[in-house]
Structures are given as C-alpha cells and as structure tokens.
Amino acid sequence: MPKLIKNRKLQDNEWKLVRDESELEQSGKQIVTIDVYQAHEAELKDKLARAELGLLLKSDQGIDDLPQGFESAPVIAIDFPAFTDGRGYSIARDLLRYTSFKGELRAVGDVLLDQLHSMERCGFSAFELVDAADASKAEKCFDVFSEKYQRDALQEKPVYQR
C-alpha cells in the first residue's frame, strides 16, 4: 500500500485502489473506478449506500460521471496519471463547490511533495504519495504560504473580502 498522508499526518492506509475489475474483492475497503462500479452496480450499490465503498475518478472524468448516491462514499479519489496533469485540481474544486460531498477527497497516482499545498487548497485532505520516502517530509509541505489571494478549501474569502 502506498503511504497515506491524511489531515497532514502520516496515517494507516486502509483503502485499496481497484482500477480494474479483476482486482475487485468480496470484502474490504475498496476504492473503485466508475467503470468497475457500473459493471458491478448491483452488488456495489448497497455498499456505497452503507458508506463502505470509495469511488475513483480518472483525470478525464468529472463530477457528472459520478453515480447516483456518490455523496455517501466515505472517500472519493482523483487520479493524477502524471503530476503535470492538472485536471484533478479542477475536479476536486468542482466536488468541493458544486456537490454536497463531505467525505475524504484523496489524491492518488503521481502525487509528489511539491504539489501537496496546491492540492490541499483545492479540497484534497488525503494523499497517497508515490514515493514512500517522502512521507516523513510531507507535514511541512502544507504551510508554504501563510496568505493566499483566492478563496480556497481552507479559506472562505479572497483577499478583497478580508
């Protein structure tokens, strides 16, 4: 399992990513892609409703691709196929601003220390680091800037409303 930083702390990673249906297991905490969910909707629907299933959005998907009832998912993961693929930031921001999802928003894929700060500002609270060796350094990567011009997940008001 990749190392997990959650709420700025190193924590146990309980959720397994299921990117392909062959990896799907009967039980256990799993985060599944929308494809896998749709292919196994009958069995996964209840799990989702019981808050026992997470969902994974790929970077070319958006909040409109989420299945009905997604708000019950305890975790929604957004994939970064490369750290330079910035679509995940907008997807996270949409989830934060346009849906009532209140669970954990997790960045997975090519997640590096130097992007944690911006990811958190877009609404991510959990991060699967691609390099386990980085886990001990992650904590200090969040407080890079004490001020921001824009509204973000941590601060309701932009500079001109403060």
Next chain:
Amino acid sequence: MYQYNEFDQRIINERVAQYREQTERFLAGEISPDQFLPIRLQNGLYIQRHAPMFRIAVPYGTLNTKQLRKLASISRNYDKGYIHVTTRQNFQLNWPALEHVPDILEELASVQMHAVQTSGNCIRNTTSDQFAGVSSEELEDPRPYCEIIRQWSTFHSEFHFLPRKFKIAVSAAKNNDRAAVRVHDIGVYLVEKNGKRGFEIYAGGGLGRTPVVSPLIHDFIEKEDLISYLEAIVRIYNKLGRRDNKFKARIKILVRSMGVEKFKALVDEEWERTKDSELKIPQAEFDRISAFFKDPEYKVLSDDPSILTDTLASNPDFKRWHRQNVFPHKKPGYAAVVISLKKTGVAPGDLSDFELESIADLADEFSFGEIRNTHDQNMVLPYVEQSALPKVWEKLVLLGFATANIGLMSDIICCPGGDYCSLANAKSIPIAEQIQRRFDDLDYLYDLGPLNLNISGCMNACGHHHVGHIGILGVDKKGSEFYQVSLGGSSKEDASLGDIIGPSFNADEVSDVIEKIIDVFLENRTEGEPFLYTYRRIGMDPFKEAVYAKAH
C-alpha cells in the same frame, strides 16, 4: 504604481524560501530533473544553450527606478552585466547560475519584484499598453484591472498545471491596440457600451506553430465580473485542453476544434455558477487598487513651450527624434518618450547595467521615477515635461538610446535566437543587424512610414514574426540556417497573420530580399500609404514576382 502591502510581501518572501528549499533538494538529488522542471520554470528559470536563462516579471511593463537599479546590480553581480527586454514586457538574464537563483529572487523580493509564473504551463505575466495611464487614446488606465488579474492569477491553486502556457493581455485603447491583444490566449479590451464601461473578451489567440487571431467570446462583461469570467475560461481550458500533444495543447486549438459557439456555451454554463460567488469584485477593491495608479503630481503646463519649439526649429536631429520617439500625452505640457533599444549593432532589447542605472537617473530626474517596458522591446519614460525634451534627448544621444526609429523598419522585434536559445533553428540577432545596417538612413526609413519587421529564430515565434508587417522566420534546412519571409501581419486591433512569400532564403540574401520588397512597396504605394495597407490592397503577387525574379 502598485505597492506591495505586508500581505503581498509575505507571499513573495515565502515563495523565495520555498524555492530555496526546493533548489537545495534538487541539488541534493532528492527531486528528479523532471520533477524540478515545472518548479524552476514557474520561478522563471530555463536551461538554455549556454547557461540557464532567467525571466523576471514586470507586471504589465511598469517599474520604478529602485527596481531598475536593483536589476542593474543583479545583472552585474550574478550575470554578465547586461539584461534583455522581452516581447512580454519582462526582463531576461542570459547567464545566471542555477545555484544563485534563490539569492537573485531574494534580492528581487527586496524591491517588490519576482519571477513567479514567468514560464511553465500556468498563467503568465499579464501585459498591457506601455502608455497606460498617460495616453489620451484610452478610456481609462487599464493597469488596475491588470493588477486585479495579477493577484487572482498568482498562485491560483487550480491552475499550476494547465495543458500549456497561458497569456493574458489588456488594452483600454481599442482603436490603437499596443498590447497585441488579439494574439493572446485571452485578450481583454476595456470598452464602453450604452454609457457603461466593461470588457470585450477574446479567447484562443496566439502565435507559435499554429498562429491564430482570437475570436470574440463575449462582447460585454461587466467590470465586477471580470475575474469570474476569466476563471470560467481557464477552468474549461484546464479540463478540456489537449494534454497528449504539446503542440496542440494551447487554448487556440481547443477553441478551434470545438468551435467558438460550443466553447462559449461551456464557458457561459460554468460562469453562471460562479458569477455571483466570491469572484464578484467589490467596488471597494476597484477603489483600493485604482488608488495606486493615481496621476503623479503634474504641474499645470501648456503644450509646445518655446524651448521645445525653438529646438525643433533649429535642430534637425532633435526634430527627427521628436517626430518618431516622442508620443502625445493626456496632460498638456507633457510627453511620453520612447527609449530606443534598437541601435544598430546592439541586440534588440539588450542593455547593460550601466545603461539601466543611467535610465533610472533619467526617470528620477524627468519622469517621476517610473519606467515602462514595451512589448516591442523598448522602454518608456512616461511623464516627461515637454520643456525638458531637449535635455532628455541630449542625454539619450550620449547613451545611444536616441535612434529615431520607433515604429520604423529598424525598430525590429527580435528573439534571442540561435545565439542563446536552445529551441532556435537559426540565429536572429545577426539578421536584425544586417537589416539595420542596410537601412540606416533615418530619413529614408521615415519616408517608408510605419513598418514593423519581426524576426523569430524558430516557429515558437517569440519574435512575433507572424504579426510583423514583414516577418522573418529562421528555419533549419538540412543543418543550414534559412529564412522564410512573410508579409501582411499585424498585431493591432485589425490583427492579421502574415502570408509566406515563398521558398526561404540564405542568411546573406535577407537584406536584398527586404530591399526588393520595399521597392515593390514604393512603386505601388499611394501617397503616405503605410506598407501594411499597400500589401492588403495589392496582395502578394507583385512582391513574389520581384523577389524571385532572378530564378526565372
């Protein structure tokens, strides 16, 4: 001009500390070169042919003398004692060491300067009219809106990894666009409709490999909605712009492939959700920012003081300079003076540490301590009393900055080219020099009228060759440097892209070719007609015939 408050200063200081730590981790091997790439780019640092190249932001081209002196000392202490003005009103250093960049950034921060987002796939420095705030052609000073855009786009957490770079330009003089608005990813004109001021928004323009003049996306955005509308455009682009091919990743490709109507509809749909959000700019914020751009303490003066008219009557060199390099001002008795960085034999836009300091002295004495960079790689003293013009001219002559060629053919826009840039296919600076040497008679150039000649050393088009009335593009043919010539480009409000005349030329043929083009122009021009209009009227054929005549 805008002054940092404690908040702005803290952000910039924290950025320097962040980059210092990142550079240390890179040098210790903890960050891979690929991972460090976007980090250093968004701090202005490229790795170039001979050394790193470091780009320093000059927000909308406005700077003060304290900053100019700091740049002089930085270029002396960390580089080879000179600096380069870019086509986006920024500065570039050509020889800094990677390890010194954190120190350079710290020095810049001490005078409210930075290199934030001057490169990389993010929102770059917003550019504007070099005569902003002093031109009588504009509705109002566009710089407060530029500053609002600067703050919104600085470290916007959502937009650090766009598909490709993103450039915004703003002009408040739609009838005389000096900011090349229509060849930007987003172009903004301040306009007045039905007695109300707001913005006309264009999107999807740009130069590079696939040049596009931007289409109109919205004909009137209320002032308070500026940021929500821009953000909607950038968000749609971030989600849908191509990421599989670097050469098709600019917003112009997205707009073109989905069609303007579809793009507009998506932007509007997004905008509907955000226009009444926190992005609505309160009047208090407009007032706060505008206060930084208040007029300086002008004296009450009249136009054409006798010392000016007398010198004009008695000194033909001064008269020539005044005619070409001095621009009208909204305040009676004042003028804006363009400092020509286009002297023959000097790379266009280059100036030394000593020259920077001399310009700072001039600005302190004659222009309320303020200077502008222009997108055509010159500088401006924006507030000169007309009675001081003879004195300013004398000093500029001594410095070699009084070449009376602004807007004329030897006022060449030119990229660093193969002498410096690792992307270039061909050298561009020696071509500029060759043309300047051939056409060195200022009266002849004046008679030719307004003529923009732009040179790029490769198809990335940093020298804006597509929008030169005459454009020259360096190309590589089997390992040799050749030059393709195009005619009829314009970066003004009637923007157009040049048409390629035909097969490319050897380096030593270029000025002969230009001369033949000029001859055709002179044979066909109606009295006083500018080159661009003659070309638009008579078309390519006569030029083509003359240029390739020998081959028949």
